[in-house]
Amino acid sequence: MISHLRTMWLVFIHLFKKKVTIEYPEKRVELPPRWRGRIVLTKDPDGGERCVGCYLCAAACPVDCIALQATETEEGRRYPEFFRINFSRCIFCGYCEEACPTYAIQLIPDFEMAEYKRQDLVYEKEDLLINSQGKYPGYNFYNVAGLDAGVKEKGKGKDEEKPVDVKSLLP
Amino acid sequence: MTVMQHIWIVLGVLFVFLNIAAGLIWVERRLLAMWQDRLGPNRAGPLGLFIVLADTLKLFFKEDWIPPFADKWVFILAPAIVVASVLMGLAIVPFAPGIVVADLNVGLMFFLAMSSLGVYSIVLGGWASNNKYSLLGALRGASQMIAYEVFMGLSLMGVVMLSKSFNLTDIVAAQENMWFIVTQPVGFVIFFIAGLAETHRLPFDIPEAESELIAGFHSEYSGMKFGMFFIGEYLGISLISAMTVTLFFGGWLGPAFLPPVVWFFLKTFVFIGIFILMRASLPRPRYDQLIGYGWKLLLPLVLLNLLVTGAIALWLRS
Amino acid sequence: MSLVFYISSFVAILATIMVITRHDPIHALLYLVASFLAIAVTFLSLGAPFAAALEVIVYAGAIIVLFIFVVMMLNLGKETANQEKGWLRLRVWLGPSILVLVLLAEMIVVLLQPQPTAMPAAVVTPREVSLSLYGEYIIAVELVGFLLMTGIVGAAHIGKHKKKNLHRYLQTYPNLN
Ligand code: SF4
Ligand code: SF4
Numbered sequence: 146m147i148s149h150l151r152t153m154w155l156v157f158i159h160l161f162k163k164k165v166t167i168e169y170p171e172k173r174v175e176l177p178p179r180w181r182g183r184i185v186l187t188k189d190p191d192g193g194e195r196c197v198g199c200y201l202c203a204a205a206c207p208v209d210c211i212a213l214q215a216t217e218t219e220e221g222r223r224y225p226e227f228f229r230i231n232f233s234r235c236i237f238c239g240y241c242e243e244a245c246p247t248y249a250i251q252l253i254p255d256f257e258m259a260e261y262k263r264q265d266l267v268y269e270k271e272d273l274l275i276n277s278q279g280k281y282p283g284y285n286f287y288n289v290a291g292l293d294a295g296v297k298e299k300g301k302g303k304d305e306e307k308p309v310d311v312k313s314l315l316p
Numbered sequence: 317m318t319v320m321q322h323i324w325i326v327l328g329v330l331f332v333f334l335n336i337a338a339g340l341i342w343v344e345r346r347l348l349a350m351w352q353d354r355l356g357p358n359r360a361g362p363l364g365l366f367i368v369l370a371d372t373l374k375l376f377f378k379e380d381w382i383p384p385f386a387d388k389w390v391f392i393l394a395p396a397i398v399v400a401s402v403l404m405g406l407a408i409v410p411f412a413p414g415i416v417v418a419d420l421n422v423g424l425m426f427f428l429a430m431s432s433l434g435v436y437s438i439v440l441g442g443w444a445s446n447n448k449y450s451l452l453g454a455l456r457g458a459s460q461m462i463a464y465e466v467f468m469g470l471s472l473m474g475v476v477m478l479s480k481s482f483n484l485t486d487i488v489a490a491q492e493n494m495w496f497i498v499t500q501p502v503g504f505v506i507f508f509i510a511g512l513a514e515t516h517r518l519p520f521d522i523p524e525a526e527s528e529l530i531a532g533f534h535s536e537y538s539g540m541k542f543g544m545f546f547i548g549e550y551l552g553i554s555l556i557s558a559m560t561v562t563l564f565f566g567g568w569l570g571p572a573f574l575p576p577v578v579w580f581f582l583k584t585f586v587f588i589g590i591f592i593l594m595r596a597s598l599p600r601p602r603y604d605q606l607i608g609y610g611w612k613l614l615l616p617l618v619l620l621n622l623l624v625t626g627a628i629a630l631w632l633r634s
Numbered sequence: 635m636s637l638v639f640y641i642s643s644f645v646a647i648l649a650t651i652m653v654i655t656r657h658d659p660i661h662a663l664l665y666l667v668a669s670f671l672a673i674a675v676t677f678l679s680l681g682a683p684f685a686a687a688l689e690v691i692v693y694a695g696a697i698i699v700l701f702i703f704v705v706m707m708l709n710l711g712k713e714t715a716n717q718e719k720g721w722l723r724l725r726v727w728l729g730p731s732i733l734v735l736v737l738l739a740e741m742i743v744v745l746l747q748p749q750p751t752a753m754p755a756a757v758v759t760p761r762e763v764s765l766s767l768y769g770e771y772i773i774a775v776e777l778v779g780f781l782l783m784t785g786i787v788g789a790a791h792i793g794k795h796k797k798k799n800l801h802r803y804l805q806t807y808p809n810l811n
Binding site: 393421425429430436440442454455458461469482 | 684686687690699700703706707757
């Protein structure tokens with residue numbers, strides 16, 4: 146009986162405690178920077194597309210909601226011809242971000258993507274591609290890759306050895 | 317009192333209490349939320365008050381489904397009984413000197429009679445639904461309410477002894493010098509517990525027990541029929557609170573700077589608040605614990621209370 | 635008040651007839667409740683509000699609920715209905731009906747006698763009821779008390795059973811317990 150009354154009193158006290166509710170549309174939620182929300186495709190520091198169309202994200206996606214088609218520029222730089230994410234299936238697991246070798250695909254702290262029509266939840270490349278480097282500023286895949294795609298020449302990268310001349314017999 | 321006045325009082329009581337019952341939807345949600353460190357419904361209208369309207373509209377427009385396997389007429393009858401019996405019970409509550417629907421000289425008995433009829437809504441609703449969970453809820457409800465009816469009646473007899481009347485106006489008048497909570501604390505506690513069990517409110521909501529019986533006796537109900545159970549529950553809370561105030565807390569009596577009616581409703585709202593606080597804080601007992609608690613603890617206690625009250629009343633008279 | 639009396643008595647009789655003729659036991663019990671309520675109103679119109687309230691609390695509010703409680707758990711189906719139909723043979727109901735008809739005839743004769751007294755209209759207060767119960771009829775009250783006590787003792791005896799949820803180890807070696 147006493148413990149019941151004590152419980153009731155303790156619960157009553159909560160009337161005057163600070164409320165934890167955040168009144169959302171007026172006040173914004175503080176999201177941590179690594180929050181897994183809307184997916185974007187980021188760009189290199191020099192403005193080129195980061196995505197190289199390797200399909201790793203599409204393979205990693207547990208719900209198979211990423212669809213893309215890779216193609217190439219004349220310089221031999223790969224990029225996706227189209228890139229489509231169906232957000233009505235995406236579970237925001239972040240596996241695509243982990244799989245991506247070029248830091249192209251990133252999940253950003255934004256969840257306000259509600260739509261009235263389900264079809265509107267299918268994002269095309271224009272919707273996904275943003276003009277920013279996202280969470281990894283200064284990173285450029287072609288600076289560390291061995292490929293010459295107009296960013297640096299072969300063998301000019303940091304810590305990169307000169308390409309081996311296969312036609313020479315010298316070591 | 318003229319007939320016209322009488323009709324006004326009846327309409328007034330109906331209006332006020334149906335509104336209180338509807339308003340309690342909002343009050344309960346807000347208070348529960350506050351006690352859980354939330355804010356509760358605060359979007360629709362000022363302070364979220366229009367949630368009442370929204371909820372009622374929603375209930376009205378829901379499909380009013382009668383299951384094909386149910387006993388149709390009993391199924392329809394059950395929700396009506398709960399609202400009717402509680403509203404009838406409200407007829408004998410004196411809100412202020414002269415403002416009472418029926419000043420019966422057996423008012424208290426009438427109240428007990430009406431609250432005992434309320435059990436039919438649960439039993440019949442559960443049986444007519446033809447669903448095992450509903451039936452289990454109905455069985456629990458029946459045994460719980462019959463058991464607690466006994467203590468409810470007995471716990472009030474001390475008050476009757478002290479005021480020497482079954483008439484509620486007389487009972488309030490007898491508390492002019494001292495409220496009965498002072499002389500009958502045990503009676504008050506038992507009446508309040510029995511009232512909780514009669515309205516099958518949390519923590520004594522074992523006929524519904526969402527976590528084990530999927531809402532129990534009203535799991536098959538939808539639309540406005542469910543709404544009737546819903547409103548009936550809130551009306552029951554208001555009735556028990558009003559009766560607690562009348563019987564133990566001096567009814568409309570209070571310092572003269574506020575009119576009697578205001579005092580009455582202020583006190584009633586305090587008890588409604590306590591009802592909601594109990595819901596927020598106490599866990600539901602097991603079914604056998606509830607029944608055992610009633611028969612093994614409350615019954616001897618209430619009989620003892622009766623005995624002592626009678627002895628003291630006789631001693632004071634001699 | 636006499637109009638109320640006649641209406642409620644009529645309702646009571648009608649409801650009672652419905653009780654007898656219903657097939658579904660729950661419906662029959664519901665009509666029984668209606669009949670009890672009507673009888674309560676009859677009491678009220680005769681100036682016995684206390685008895686009326688008790689009628690509702692005790693009969694309608696508790697006893698019939700227990701009846702319904704039991705019937706609900708019995709789960710009567712088509713089979714029992716057929717079985718009961720078999721019981722309704724001429725040989726079975728002839729005797730009781732003759733006796734009841736005799737009673738009915740007697741009642742009609744009594745009713746047709748000229749009635750010298752009007753309906754009592756004085757209200758019987760709870761105080762008078764209690765005084766007569768604990769004065770004049772104290773023996774009857776005590777006897778009823780005994781009767782109920784035997785019922786309670788019997789029910790307690792039937793309902794009592796030793797709790798036996800021992801661990802199987804203790805069940806094998808009961809003298810350890
Ligand atoms: S977050 Fe998960 S589900 Fe969504 S696109 Fe990436 S891998 Fe697929
Ligand atoms: S987003 Fe990343 S993982 Fe997906 S195709 Fe482009 S480069 Fe590969």
